Amino acid sequence: MAKTILVGANHAGTACANTILSYPNQELTIYDQNSNISFLGCGMALWIGEQIHSGDGLFYAKPQDFLTKGAKVNMESQVLSVDYDKKTVKVQLKDGQVIEDHYDNLVFATGSIPNRIPVKGFDLENVQMVKLYQNAAEVIEKLKNKGEFKKVCVLGGGYIGVELAEAFQRLGLEVTLIDMVDRILAGYFDAPFSDELKNRMEEHCIKLALGEKVEEFLGEGKVSGVKTDKGVYDADMVICAVGFRPNASLGADHLKLYQNGAYLVNRKQQTSDPSVYAIGDCASLYDNARGRENYIALATNAVRSGVVAGHNICGTPVESLGVQGSSALGIYGYKxxxxxxxxxAAEREGMDVSYEDYEDTQFPAFMEVENPKVKIRIVYKKEDKKIVGCQLGSSYDATAIIHFFSLAIQKGLTMPELPLVDLFFMPHFNQPYNYVTRTGLNWLNKELGLKG
Structure with missing residues (x-):
């Protein structure tokens, strides 16, 4: 019976373990240095902002689940090193005992590590990292002392930073969001979309200090402010949400790595050592929009990679289809x-691209309901007209449309094909020619020199 050792049991590890344990005659041993698994960090802002009353629902699995299915599970245990020639791992268990364990297949699901800002004062009290359940619980516990915490600086204008800024403002705190880039969510959206969120955040009195570099955390013992190259901002708490880096130290000297230090894997999630797999945030993936390897740390990608690795370990050949990096968020009612x-992003990639914008209401004009507008942008390559990106925004929840465009990119759908795609119509839900087909028709009319 082949033995698999799984290092890490969060999203990717949980998916991999469940897949392996669905097969007969599999021996699985799990080591994880945390005390819990499957924490949905995407719900952290909801918990901190008191939009949900407890963090308990942010878990969808527990270690006991794997024990029940026949795995050996060792929580709060750290893998110290790997001997790839002998196929053994050295592990320090919860009780401090150091053991050696043998594997036939090894899976790294070690995730990612929050980036630290290398400036003076980072170790001051109340400078907080945010990733784990414990991180969120610590912030919530501290904020119970309402007299001590009135001003918060959030560092980072990505999804986590933006969502946490909203969460703190909902609690009545004075919030400043600081980012080196001159736009929030610049890695995901073009200005017409990110500016809508910017306006809403400013309407709710969140100060945006964009295009500023953090130089120092101020304070003695406890943080009292953040100094940037353009100003000083008072803060009783600082939240660092400036991205993540892959946790790939165990194999860095033996396995091939992607340019950012993640394990380089093939479509079966195998590393350069065929008996070693890497999944989730510690691994590279194939980006269909870019047509190359990339690193996109998302729970959805992690889960799929775990499923792929699990099947291949158990003898069922499955290959990843690649990813498009699909994501969504909602801030102050705007989705x-x-x-x-x-x-x-396409231009930074060196692609020769263009785009088509369109905006229309969700429902036909005769519908006597609130009828918000939906804004959409489709990015495509000029040469072959293949769609490589889509963004949409609305106060209406039209986010599910992005699933269609994700598949469109994966399958190589072109702009000339878009107007003729079979989409349903029912006035309760959409228009006969909705913003998807209308965007394609408008593009086609321009190409043919016709009137819209």
Whole structure:
């Protein structure tokens, strides 16, 4: 019976373990240095902002689940090293005992590590990292002392930073969001979409200090402010949400790595050592929009990679289909979703691209309901007209449309094909020619020199 050792049991590891344990005659041993598994960090802002009353629902699995299915599970245990020639791992268990364990297949699901800002004062009290359940619980516990915490600086204008800024403002705190880039969510959306969120955040009195570089955390013992190259901002708490890096130290000296240090894997999730797999945030993936390897740390990607690895370990050949990096968020009632590349991202990639914008109401005009507008942008390559990206935004929840465009990118759908795609119509839900087909028709009319 082949034995698999799984290092890490969060999203990717949980998916991999469940897949392996669905097969007969599999021996699985799990080591994880945390005390819990499957924490949905995407719900952290909801918990901190008191939009949900407890963090308990942010878990969808527990270690006991794997024990029940026949795995050996060792929580709060750290893998110290790997001997790839002998196929053994050295592990320090919860009780401090150090053991050696043998594997036939090894799976790294070690995730990612929050980036630290290398400036003076980072170790001051109340400078907080945010990733784990414990991180969120610590922030919530501290904020119970309402007299001590009135001003919060959030560092990072990505999804986590933006969502946490909203969460703290909902609690009545004075919030400043600081980012080196001159736009929030610049890695995901073009200006027409990110500016809508910017306006809403400013309407709710969140100060946006964009295009500023953090130089120092101020304070003695406890943080009292953040100094940037353009100003000083008072803060009783600082939240660092400036991205993640792959946790790939165990194999860095033996396995091939992607340019950012993640394990380089094939479509079966195998590393350069065929008996070693890497999944989730510690591994590279194939980006269909870019047509190359990339690193996109999302729970959805992690889960799929775990499923792929699990099947291949058990003898069923399965290959990843690649990813488009689909994501979405909602801030102050405005919902944004994207997949593939924004115009700015495609141009940074060196692609010769163009785009088509369109905006229309969700429902026909005769519907006597609230009828918000939906804004959409489709990015495509000029040469072959293949769609490589889509963004949409609305106060209406139209985010599910992004699933269609994710598949469109994966399958190589072109702009000339878009107007003729079979989409349903029912006035309760959409228009006869909705913003998807209308965007394609408008593009086609321009190409043919016709009137809209």
């Amino acid at each position: 944004l979703a994207c997949t593939g590349l924004s115009l700015a």
